[in-house]
Amino acid sequence: MxxxxxxxxxxxxxxxxxxxxxxxxxxxxxxxxxxxxxxxxxxxxxxxxxxxxxxxxxxxxxxxxxxxxxxxxxxxxxxxxxxxxxxxxxxxxxxxxxxxxxxxxxxxxxxxxxxxxxxxxxxxxxxxxxAPGEGQDDVDREALLKTLKDYLAANDLEADWDGIRRAPNEALVNALAMMSPFGAREKQALLEAPDLKSRAEILVAVTEMELARARGDASSSLQ
CATH class of the missing domain: 2.30.130.40 (LON domain-like)
Incomplete structure (x- = not known):
């Protein structure tokens, strides 16, 4: 808005x-x-x-x-x-x-x-x-989108990929960070990231850890 x-x-x-x-x-x-x-x-x-x-x-x-x-x-x-x-x-x-x-x-x-x-x-x-868009050219968009796809697939979720592809990096990173289901400490780390590139890297790392944890839980439940 x-x-x-x-x-x-x-x-x-x-x-x-x-x-x-x-x-x-x-x-x-x-x-x-x-x-x-x-x-x-x-x-x-x-x-x-x-x-x-x-x-x-x-x-x-x-x-x-x-x-x-x-x-x-x-x-x-x-x-x-x-x-x-x-x-x-x-x-x-x-x-x-x-x-x-x-x-x-x-x-x-x-x-x-x-x-x-x-x-x-x-x-x-x-x-x-x-400054709108500050640092967005430094974001690894490919890594961010790959992690997002993995997260959506693991949780059987859909996304508006046309909208995601059109979104500039700043809007994409910040929207994904704000919508993320992570806890208070992770949200604070995303807030305090020194720049947009760092925020995207934190978001990717936390999501990958969550995916690894979920895979570990699933593996142990099958044994």
Whole structure:
């Protein structure tokens, strides 16, 4: 979903973001994430964001944090997303879409009066996130597609290969990373990859390990 606002420079981004902690969730620049918002604190966060810069920081709790914690510790790196779609459901929920803008480093969590968490963030480490297509010519597309075919075949899944072949490398890598069924640690590794080439290599390596593990499980179950 296209955004009406394109960010060209880091100083166009706010240095304080509302935070939406969500385990095993991955948002990447120019990627799209649909969300079903129903908790009162996050309903307030969406409303406040719409009234201001419309940016929300999606970030994971640390792997050690319990899902039952009210304020779990957070990982170092998240991704700012712009609210590019918003709909009311009639039963108190919001259906929204976040479109990734740039990754950020969590600099300092603030003491806020809002029911949701807020933090001072730094984008400097990820300035190239604002450049569409940065590094996509370095991606080994052939290796990526081969691994994707192997994964689909092993799981008896279909794909829109015409759409995949038309997709530029950045969109392909980031969409596959965001849709991948991997856990929180793998998703964080994909988020923190220094460039698109590294993200594609991590995605291929993690997928190949998953395929090898599945083949091993299948072999042992037959013995």
């Amino acid at each position: 296209a955004s009406n606002v394109i960010y060209h420079k880091l100083d166009e981004l706010p240095d304080v973001l509302p935070l939406f902690p969500l385990r095993a969730a991955l948002l990447l620049p120019r990627g799209e994430m649909p969300l079903n918002i129903f908790e009162p604190r996050y309903l307030a966060m969406v409303e406040d964001s719409i009234r201001s810069h419309r940016l929300i920081g999606l970030i994971q709790p640390t792997p050690e944090a319990s899902d039952d914690e009210e304020r779990p510790a957070l990982v170092r790196v998240g991704c700012a997303g712009r609210l590019t779609a918003f709909a009311e459901t009639g039963d108190g929920r919001y259906l929204v879409t976040l479109t990734g803008v740039a990754r950020f480093e969590l600099a300092e969590e603030l003491t806020a009066a809002t029911p949701y968490r807020q933090a001072r963030v730094a984008f400097e480490e990820f300035a190239l996130d604002l």
